[in-house]
Amino acid sequence: MKKEDFNELAAEERDWIDAWIDETIEPEEFDLLQDRMMASPALRRIVRRYQGINHALQSIHIEADSATGPWLVKEEEAPDSTWKEKIVAFPVFIPMAAVAALAFFFGLGLMYVTRSVDPGNQATTGGEKPSASGFAVIERIFDPVWEAASVSRQEGDLLGAENFVLQSGTAEIQFFSGATMTVEGPAEIEVKSAWEAVCREGLVRMQVPPAARGFKLQAPSAEIVDLGTEFGLEVRAGVENVEVFDGEILLHRDGQEAKSMKKGASLALSPEGTDGKVNFPNDERFEERSIDQRKIDFDSWKTHRDSLAKDQRLIAYYTFDRNGSGSRIPNLAMPRKPDTDGTFILAEPVAGRWPGLKGALEFRRPGSRMRMNLPGEFSAFSFVCWVRVDSLDRQYNALFMGDGYENGEPHWQIREDGKMMLSVMIDDSRPNPEWPKSGDRFHRVYFSPPIWDLSNSGEWMHLASVFDPVGKAVSHYVNGEQVSSQEIEPLYQVTEFRIGNAEVGNWGLPFRSDPNFAIRNLNGRMDEIAIFDAALSEAEIADLYEKSRSARR
Amino acid sequence: MPEPENLSDPSDEHYEIFVQRFTRYEPDLRRFIGSLLPDWSDTDEVLQQTALVIWRKFDQYDPDTHFMKWACVIARFEALSYRRKMARDRLVFREELFELMADEGADEVSERRKELEALEVCLAEMPGKSRRFLTLAYTPGVKVKDMAEEAGSSAAAFYMRLKRLRRKLLSCVESKIQPVGNQG
Structure with missing residues (x-):
């Protein structure tokens, strides 16, 4: 069998392939390359292999970001020879490779965000120009x-x-x-x-x-x-x-x-x-303190998590930490009900608020979602989550959505103008009596003022919304502070609350007739969400924020 | 604002099987599509479209047959129609070559997987500075061209270095996947 190695190719073929990958190939060269490829199965195979590697390299940032990728782990375990040489010469000034790399990637992540801000989109977020640069x-x-x-x-x-x-x-x-x-x-x-x-x-x-x-x-x-x-x-x-x-x-x-x-x-x-x-x-000392501080923050969050999981009012509590490599996310609410665990599809496991310690799910790709089934009837709703929004790409950007949006089912999302929205279907069999011709099923959406613009891109935020049928109000919260509270008028009273099949980070299933409307993936990541069968008070939301936050939000 | 009616409730079990299969083979599908298209975001788009079609046609899938084979047929078709859409793009292979690449690539799924495993080892063996350079060069949204421009005079050096490192990685991968004694 002939050896099929890149190095066996003619020099010009190697250069053409590189130029093709770097998108710098000249049209005549590309023609020649294609002619040779048509004639040579080995060349085709090598191109597929090379391009496969090229694509894998493009996904490095995702792996690195999750802090569990093989690159970071390896670097921490075994500093390569270059570092070793440096260690001999300048013992004090060796950056702790893994942490430095993390910091490096974090910076790059932001560079990506700031660079990918499309000026054409800025008009949609309101008159003021967001300052994400x-x-x-x-x-x-x-x-x-x-x-x-x-x-x-x-x-x-x-x-x-x-x-x-x-x-x-x-x-x-x-x-x-x-x-x-x-x-x-x-x-x-x-x-x-x-x-x-x-x-x-x-x-x-x-x-x-x-x-x-x-x-x-x-x-x-x-x-x-x-x-x-x-x-x-x-x-x-x-x-x-x-x-x-x-x-x-x-x-x-x-x-x-x-x-x-x-x-x-x-x-x-x-x-x-x-x-x-x-x-x-001395950045070595600096790194150590940084790691210590993060560990302290994370440990205190874990204590909070374990005590919150025992709250009897919880319908579900997901913190997006996986068991092994599967796509299942456990519902931590006690007593455990495995049937209410979530399953994610296309969403990517990434680093959460404490990279390397805690995971999150990213819903960047259009089909990303986490699905779950939460049976039962409830008496009120409170939704609380930590989310990092990178941009509001869709008209509606889903946080937590009931599948069919049928009677008593909630829709919790952020509109493209940065307003939080919470609604519960009142009666899906008839139109809104105030606007019978609108074609809308009978529901009402409660908006917050805009809570997000591009300057918040990449920032972890604590969001909460409460539907309180007894106090007759819908309230929205950001980082523990109430940003709005609106009365539920008698006409819009909701008497039944259900969830059933639902999704985090997206809405509905991809077979819906209008994908532009149905696809509501949130371009961002979430690292915990709690859903309560109760209307949490202002003090309780503030307390949840304080107990779950870290020094670096 | 109008909310479209729910068309039909999917059977949960059906959906679970879909999710389970798709999640399992998604990386393979991505690599398959990726070997055909030069750009990462193109790959993403075709993968996305493939996911939608697979779900739409999932009731036609016979669970006793190999999911990946079936999915590859759909992905191949989606990649081809994407190719036609962007045929004006000078970086896309002409159709007969594209089809040839797709057909052969569909049979190399496990090969791609082995290469990826080898790549991880090769990357880990690489000096940290080189690895970081590669990471920077491959950060999405950051084109080497832009990086080079910002750095001014060293534009050519950027490309050279990137090319050299990438080739080195390829050689390393090749040395790990091809059994010794198979040369000549």
Whole structure:
């Protein structure tokens, strides 16, 4: 049997295949490639194999994001030789590979979101232009002290062209070019672009991967151009020091020729500088604290989860953590009823609010959904979930939807303008008596004010809606705070509440006649949802939010 | 706002079987479709369409026959009609070649699976920096072209590096899937 390897192909064939994959192939070359492929089964097979690998690489981000992908695990277990070499040379400055990679992917995820914002869609979200763009994201913050509440920041905040001022504490800023800045306060950093920043004050460590080579950091008396490396900069009360931990930087100073500094070099930029004796932020310690904090948050959430599961008013409680590799999501409400477990289709298991510790389901693809059957009759509804919406692509974006939308069945969703909607079918056999000709079955939708725009993209939010037939009100909540409460008028009283077959993250089944209307997949992820046979009070919703949240929302 | 009437209630059992089979073979189907189309989002779209058709025709599926074979026939058809829709695209194979690729690809499902397993091993063996570069280059929505443009002068270097790493991975995969002693 002939060996069918890429390397056995003619050089031009190899180049054409690469050019085809990179979408840079010239029409004449593509014709030639196709002629050769028609003639050679081996060539066809190699193209399929190569393209298969190409596609698999395109899905890396999904795997990496789930934090359980083989790439991350392997890296944590066995740092490759490159890292090992570095460990020998510079023991202090080794980034903990796995965590750094996670941070890296997180930044990239945001880059994707900000880049994929289609300007054509912005008009639909209202008059104000959403501000989803940025040059960097605040990855982590520890023990921050702010000059004023107005300049305080949260982890996950995007930074545009603006100042970041930290009185004390440490922050990690991930630029969308791929560069990472760890900065210790007191600090004043001005972000100018994904490729440039100014440090007026602070202790800074920059890590610049090859893809971000050329990143510029401006110090008061010099400009540092990074040639793919790791370096530290201290700017404190007139003292300026720079130190190169790895790789090479170019130092530009007024009236002087650019000076190259290589691994191990340090320099006092100011007369009072003390080269080489600065204690730059140590990211290994930083990582450890970050992991500790996350673990503490996650453990406290687990305690909350276990106690909530015992709430007798629960109809269902899904936290999207899978048992093994199946597509089943258990209903955690006690006593356990396996018949009410959920099954997901096309939805993707991804990282939840604590990547690596907790899972979530993403409903990005049009057919994504989680289905379940919740039999019984109920006396009220409360829906509570943690959700991260990436964009509102559909006219209606499903949170939790009864299949047939028959009598007593709920529809909980977000409209494209960012308003939460909760409705329960009143009578599916007749039209709304107030608008008998509308063709609508008799139901009423209760809206919140807009609670989401593109600036919330990628942010975890706690959403809750309560249908209270006794208090005669429908209320909506965001992050534990009530955003609206509307009276249920006598005409719209609902007396029966049911669910039956239902879905999270989408509505209905794909055979419906009008897919544009029926497909309501939520472009985002959910990491827990609880459904109660009760109208939860304002205090209870606030309490659920407080107990289930983490330091980084 | 009008809500369309529920057409009919699907039998739960029927749906369960569909969900179970489809979920199980979805990655294979994706790889099959992916070997025919250059772009990831095209693959996504065809897969989506295939899922809808499979569900619509699911009552015609004989549970005693092989699901993947049956699904491949549908996926092949959907990929072909997608190809016709975007025939103007200069990166799409001409129809006779496309069909040939589809027919042969349908028989290579388990081969693709082995390659993917090998790829995971190869990626894990790769230096961390290379792996990160690949991840960056392959982040959806980030085209190498754009990355290169932002980085200015090193545009060609980006492509070269990407190409080199990808070829290296391919060689690594090939070395793992092809038995030694089979050369020549």
